[in-house]
Each structure stands twice: as structure tokens, then as C-alpha cells.
Amino acid sequence: MRLLIIITILVSSLLSTEYSTGFKLYKNAKKELRNNNMDKANQLFLEAKIIFEEESKKNSSNAFLKLSELYCHGWGVVKDETKAKVYLIKAKRLGVSFISDKCLKNLK
Numbered sequence: 001m002r003l004l005i006i007i008t009i010l011v012s013s014l015l016s017t018e019y020s021t022g023f024k025l026y027k028n029a030k031k032e033l034r035n036n037n038m039d040k041a042n043q044l045f046l047e048a049k050i051i052f053e054e055e056s057k058k059n060s061s062n063a064f065l066k067l068s069e070l071y072c073h074g075w076g077v078v079k080d081e082t083k084a085k086v087y088l089i090k091a092k093r094l095g096v097s098f099i100s101d102k103c104l105k106n107l108k
Contacts, residue, residue, distance in 0.1 A: 006023075016084070018051055018055055019051070019052075019055045019060055019062060019063060021051055022047075022050075022055065022066070023062075025051065026044070026045065026048040026052075026066060026091070027048045027091035028039045028044050029042075029043075029044035029048060029076070032044060041075070041076075042076045044076070045070060045076025045077070046076035047076075048070075049067065049070055049076050051063075051079045052064075052066045052070070056087075058088075059094060060094075061090075061091045061096045063089040064087045064088070064091035064094065064096075065096050065099075065104075066088035066091040067083075068083075068084045068088040068089040068107075069083075069103065069104060071083040071084035072084035072088075072104055072107060073105040074105035081107060084103075084107055088104055088107060
């Protein structure tokens with residue numbers, strides 16, 4: 001029983017680490033965006049997208065929300081409001097209730 005608890009804790013920490021890595025890339029990309037360094041921003045957004053896609057396979061509501069933002073704005077991807085809506089609906093089904101992003105608010 002004790003081993004099962006330890007394994008559960010380790011797996012949980014690994015899963016959150018992957019999302020947090022993607023989120024760090026996302027935050028750095030937004031910083032580059034504010035500094036008008038579009039090439040670097042898009043590169044970082046694309047790297048974050050890859051991580052968020054992997055995390056979304058684990059039904060991460062946060063990953064779905066970030067994917068929705070990327071597609072809504074066209075950050076690191078081709079802008080696609082249909083995909084943004086699909087990801088937003090998935091995030092909401094998994095419990096996301098607060099949305100601060102203007103682009104996502106306009107998708108409703």
C-alpha cells in the first residue's frame with residue numbers, strides 16, 4: 001500500500017512537471033511577443049503547443065485552455081477559431097470556469 005502511494009505521488013509530480021514546462025515556455029513566448037520578437041515568440045509557442053497537446057491526452061483542462069488560446073490568437077499555429085472553440089469546450093467540460101483571455105471570451 002505504501003509503495004502504491006509513493007508511485008502515485010511520483011506519477012502526479014511528473015505529469016504536473018510536463019504542464020509546468022509548457023506553461024513556462026508559454027509565459028516566455030508572451031514576453032517575447034510583448035518585446036515584438038515574433039520569431040522567438042512563435043518558436044516558444046510552438047514548443048509549448050507540443051507539450052500542451054501531450055498533456056491534453058491526459059485530459060488536462062489547463063492544457064486544453066492553453067491550446068484554445070494558441071489557436072484563438074494564432075500564436076505558434078495558424079489561427080483557427082473552430083479548433084479554439086473545440087479546445088475551449090473540452091476545457092469547460094473538465095471544469096474550467098474562469099476565462100480571462102479576451103479572444104476566448106469572444107468565441108462564446
